[in-house]
Amino acid sequence: MSDIIFEERKDQIHVTGEGPFKLACNRDSLAGAVSQRACVFCGSRVVLYPIADALHLVHGPIGCAAYTWDIRGALSSGPELHRLSFSTDLQEKDVIFGGEKKLEAALTELIDRHEPKAAFVYSTCIVGIIGDDLAAVCKKVSAQKGIPVIPVQSEGFKGNKREGYLAACKAMFTLMGTGDTSDIPPISLNILGDFNLAGEIWIIREYFERMGIRVVANITGDGRVGDIAKAHGAALNVVQCSGSTMDLAKMMRETYGTPSVKVSYFGIEDMAEALYTVARFFKGLDPDMLARTQALVKEELAVLYPKLARFRQDLEGKKAAIYVGGAFKAFSLIKAFRHLGMSVVIAGSQTGTPEDYEELASICDPGTIIVDDANPLELSAFLKEKDVDIFVGGVKERPIAYKLGVGFCDHNHERKEALEGFVGMYNFALEVHRTVMSPVWRFVPRRAGKTLAAGISDLPKECSI
Amino acid sequence: MSATAVKPKTESFVSTTNACKLCKPLGATLVFKGIEGGVPYLHGSQGCATYMRRYIISHFREPMDIASSSLGEKQAIYGGGPNLKKGLLTVMDKYEAGMIGVATTCLTETIGDDVPGILKEFRKEFSDLDMAPVVNVATPSFSGTHMEGFTAAVRAVVDQLATGHAATKAVNCFPGFVSCEDIRHLKDVFDGFGLSATILPDYSETLDGPAVDEYEKITSGGTPVADIKAMGGAPASFEFGATLSDPGEAATAGGLLQSRFGVALHRLGLPIGLRQSDEFFKSLEAVSCMPTPRRHALERGRLLDAFVDGHKYVSQKRCVIYGEEDLIVGLTSFMAEIGVVPVLVAGGGKSGRLEKAVHAACEGLVPEMPEVADGVDFYDIADRARELAPDFFLGHSKGYRLARELSIPLIRVGFPIHDRFGGQRVRHLCYLGAQELLDRVVNAMIEKKQTDSDIGYGYI
Numbered sequence: 001m002s003d004i005i006f007e008e009r010k011d012q013i014h015v016t017g018e019g020p021f022k023l024a025c026n027r028d029s030l031a032g033a034v035s036q037r038a039c040v041f042c043g044s045r046v047v048l049y050p051i052a053d054a055l056h057l058v059h060g061p062i063g064c065a066a067y068t069w070d071i072r073g074a075l076s077s078g079p080e081l082h083r084l085s086f087s088t089d090l091q092e093k094d095v096i097f098g099g100e101k102k103l104e105a106a107l108t109e110l111i112d113r114h115e116p117k118a119a120f121v122y123s124t125c126i127v128g129i130i131g132d133d134l135a136a137v138c139k140k141v142s143a144q145k146g147i148p149v150i151p152v153q154s155e156g157f158k159g160n161k162r163e164g165y166l167a168a169c170k171a172m173f174t175l176m177g178t179g180d181t182s183d184i185p186p187i188s189l190n191i192l193g194d195f196n197l198a199g200e201i202w203i204i205r206e207y208f209e210r211m212g213i214r215v216v217a218n219i220t221g222d223g224r225v226g227d228i229a230k231a232h233g234a235a236l237n238v239v240q241c242s243g244s245t246m247d248l249a250k251m252m253r254e255t256y257g258t259p260s261v262k263v264s265y266f267g268i269e270d271m272a273e274a275l276y277t278v279a280r281f282f283k284g285l286d287p288d289m290l291a292r293t294q295a296l297v298k299e300e301l302a303v304l305y306p307k308l309a310r311f312r313q314d315l316e317g318k319k320a321a322i323y324v325g326g327a328f329k330a331f332s333l334i335k336a337f338r339h340l341g342m343s344v345v346i347a348g349s350q351t352g353t354p355e356d357y358e359e360l361a362s363i364c365d366p367g368t369i370i371v372d373d374a375n376p377l378e379l380s381a382f383l384k385e386k387d388v389d390i391f392v393g394g395v396k397e398r399p400i401a402y403k404l405g406v407g408f409c410d411h412n413h414e415r416k417e418a419l420e421g422f423v424g425m426y427n428f429a430l431e432v433h434r435t436v437m438s439p440v441w442r443f444v445p446r447r448a449g450k451t452l453a454a455g456i457s458d459l460p461k462e463c464s465i
Numbered sequence: 466m467s468a469t470a471v472k473p474k475t476e477s478f479v480s481t482t483n484a485c486k487l488c489k490p491l492g493a494t495l496v497f498k499g500i501e502g503g504v505p506y507l508h509g510s511q512g513c514a515t516y517m518r519r520y521i522i523s524h525f526r527e528p529m530d531i532a533s534s535s536l537g538e539k540q541a542i543y544g545g546g547p548n549l550k551k552g553l554l555t556v557m558d559k560y561e562a563g564m565i566g567v568a569t570t571c572l573t574e575t576i577g578d579d580v581p582g583i584l585k586e587f588r589k590e591f592s593d594l595d596m597a598p599v600v601n602v603a604t605p606s607f608s609g610t611h612m613e614g615f616t617a618a619v620r621a622v623v624d625q626l627a628t629g630h631a632a633t634k635a636v637n638c639f640p641g642f643v644s645c646e647d648i649r650h651l652k653d654v655f656d657g658f659g660l661s662a663t664i665l666p667d668y669s670e671t672l673d674g675p676a677v678d679e680y681e682k683i684t685s686g687g688t689p690v691a692d693i694k695a696m697g698g699a700p701a702s703f704e705f706g707a708t709l710s711d712p713g714e715a716a717t718a719g720g721l722l723q724s725r726f727g728v729a730l731h732r733l734g735l736p737i738g739l740r741q742s743d744e745f746f747k748s749l750e751a752v753s754c755m756p757t758p759r760r761h762a763l764e765r766g767r768l769l770d771a772f773v774d775g776h777k778y779v780s781q782k783r784c785v786i787y788g789e790e791d792l793i794v795g796l797t798s799f800m801a802e803i804g805v806v807p808v809l810v811a812g813g814g815k816s817g818r819l820e821k822a823v824h825a826a827c828e829g830l831v832p833e834m835p836e837v838a839d840g841v842d843f844y845d846i847a848d849r850a851r852e853l854a855p856d857f858f859l860g861h862s863k864g865y866r867l868a869r870e871l872s873i874p875l876i877r878v879g880f881p882i883h884d885r886f887g888g889q890r891v892r893h894l895c896y897l898g899a900q901e902l903l904d905r906v907v908n909a910m911i912e913k914k915q916t917d918s919d920i921g922y923g924y925i
């Protein structure tokens with residue numbers, strides 16, 4: 001495998017148990033090494049785009065908007081403005097003379113046409129270079145149209161996805177504090193860091209509602225501008241640890257004193273712990289909540305466990321590899337695989353921090369490969385070396401797994417199966433079982449060897465006819 | 466254009482909603498992927514490469530590695546030259562590329578990186594290395610679509626690699642952006658005429674490869690670089706595209722080979738449908754001095770038979786056709802032949818040649834010329850389609866929402882097909898392609914009739 005690793009990237013890969021843990025991360029991607037990473041714009045787009053009653057206008061040439069048109073599920077229970085792809089489609093003359101006029105006209109036109117509750121305007125690389133004053137245009141249109149028009153400073157080259165998260169949080173924060181909070185009860189919370197990719201926020205909201213809690217704002221899956229504007233009235237921020245909305249929680253704490261807790265909705269322990277954490281928080285206001293929550297968890301697990309046991313029979317001892325956007329998801333996945341009797345032998349992410357990786361290394365079995373910002377060459381070499389049975393990643397990772405005759409589970413923005421909550425754990429197990437146990441792997445060349453003689457020397461020496 | 470045509474983009478109509486085009490470098494990366502040992506390389510920031518990979522993978526379901534200079538803020542200000550060189554070395558080191566194709570992005574075009582200059586320096590600096598050829602093409606997306614990027618990259622490859630040193634027997638074929646299945650079929654067709662053909666690009670294997678033993682850094686297949694070098698000595702070139710600019714050194718690969726090396730150029734529309742396929746087969750007969758092989762003659766005969774058998778199901782059905790300009794001209798021509806009435810033919814590109822080509826394709830076959838709209842997005846298309854009330858759509862998968870809204874069938878062709886399986890294996894070209902498309906159109910109409918029926922038809 002070593003011949004596949006780029007000299008410059010050696011310190012971004014670590015095998016647990018082999019020497020003290022040290023991993024370089026948060027670096028620019030190596031030029032020429034096909035990184036799986038996207039850009040700042042991508043980061044802000046994933047976070048903001050699920051806000052369904054806002055207009056999302058990409059200021060730039062057409063590609064940046066075209067490639068992100070409805071590529072992520074992000075379901076809405078109402079308006080679906082977010083599923084359209086708006087762009088200023090900058091042309092040569094705009095690049096030379098500046099695109100501000102076009103941006104203003106496009107905004108005006110689209111706001112009149114769709115009457116959104118707010119508009120987000122994303123800057124792309126080229127806008128950063130030609131220097132359009134996004135803020136000024138947004139301010140002007142906002143005054144004319146009477147809705148918030150918010151610039152998102154997301155020039156792609158200014159870092160990786162993480163910077164995009166921050167830009168998105170800053171943009172949302174400008175909305176906050178403007179809504180009426182008088183009807184919000186004291187037992188209330190905001191859901192941060194979930195994008196309702198496969199209707200998952202509906203699952204989580206239902207749990208909270210069964211516990212007796214009012215959910216004020218979904219940030220941002222199935223999100224609404226009006227809810228975000230009054231989110232500062234909620235008693236608690238429950239932040240899913242994807243890192244994407246952590247900055248927003250921080251800003252809200254500093255300005256409005258809103259406390260926050262970190263959770264994950266993936267896997268059994270993490271999901272239960274998320275609910276317990278919230279119940280403990282409201283203990284003073286509702287002494288019975290914890291008991292109700294325990295009953296809820298018990299009820300769910302009574303349904304789930306027997307089903308998992310059946311999968312486990314088949315999956316015991318199989319090996320998994322994980323390569324996801326943020327490192328937090330990897331923690332939950334490792335635990336989830338353990339419930340299925342499986343071990344994780346490769347764990348990596350596009351944008352983990354040093355703390356993430358340290359934690360990751362500490363929960364992994366010895367010999368696990370930990371990797372930051374990988375590329376297809378490395379990933380394929382790792383998959384082969386560890387001879388895994390399943391790879392968990394996104395669309396760009398899928399063909400790597402399939403080419404090597406390895407099962408695959410889409411755990412990224414494009415997934416269509418709800419993987420959160422207790423029912424999500426079941427769906428996950430079902431998907432893992434379906435792919436790992438499929439008979440097709442028996443026939444792929446890497447497992448079956450060559451079976452046809454076409455072009456191969458193992459033809460019989462003498463032919464019978 | 467007729468009086469009720471789609472509103473053209475005027476000063477007061479500036480935004481784009483749901484584009485019917487993609488950006489220029491995407492087209493170029495596909496071309497580079499269709500060359501043996503080719504590694505597509507985007508000179509720009511990381512996001513563009515990743516987005517395009519994701520987009521292309523969703524259609525082909527194959528690995529699509531695109532290297533990037535991964536420019537950051539500093540390079541965006543001081544120039545991307547050092548990163549470009551570094552990136553090329555990285556690719557050469559790990560990928561053992563047979564050719565690297567460098568396309569620029571909007572960013573590097575705007576900051577004004579002189580890529581040919583940087584490459585010259587690079588070649589000098591590392592003249593001791595055994596270097597793969599590096600081809601470059603300028604692809605600023607603020608002036609053009611992915612199809613223009615595609616055509617420009619094909620031309621750039623030929624311009625920078627082809628020589629006229631020795632005469633070869635192989636003919637050249639520049640098919641344009643067709644499916645993997647189409648390329649495979651073209652090879653068969655040339656084969657049948659006893660012609661060996663250099664098809665550029667040929668991603669029929671690299672983007673629709675077999676299951677493999679070992680993960681290949683670079684998928685096998687693709688047009689061999691040596692064959693591209695020999696293109697200047699070919700007896701003839703076939704170049705498909707009804708909206709390509711007039712042949713000439715400056716415009717297309719075929720034009721360039723003709724003017725630089727005197728290679729005879731057969732410029733044809735994409736061989737979609739009966740008449741365009743006939744044109745193609747006629748020129749194949751002329752070039753090969755051989756009659757059309759019996760199997761293709763039979764394919765043609767069966768197609769005609771199916772025209773007759775199926776005509777009542779499709780006759781006077783109204784359809785909206787959208788997508789890449791050359792493709793939609795071909796599809797329009799085919800639909801007109803079978804009695805379907807194309808009511809709107811719409812593309813995101815702006816070649817300025819679409820309307821003329823569509824009219825030529827429909828001449829004498831339709832009751833009324835279709836509306837033709839170029840430079841439009843799906844907002845425009847939706848606007849018109851709601852009024853025109855078509856019976857079906859013919860286009861890529863991005864028309865899904867609209868088809869759903871109007872509850873009419875969408876017959877998926879071209880690129881991208883993101884919501885169905887096997888997009889890379891859809892055959893569009895020649896008699897067989899026409900046969901398969903015809904079957905799909907007829908069956909879609911039958912299925913619609915069954916679904917809409919209260920009584921449920923069995924025999925139809």
Ligand code: SF4
Pocket residue numbers: 060061062063064065124125126488489490509512513516569570571572606
């Ligand atoms: S910046 Fe240009 S090249 Fe990059 S994705 Fe956007 S349109 Fe395409």
Ligand code: SF4
Pocket residue numbers: 039040041042060064123124125126154155156157510511512513514516571572
């Ligand atoms: S141009 Fe910039 S913002 Fe757009 S996709 Fe490329 S890197 Fe991202």
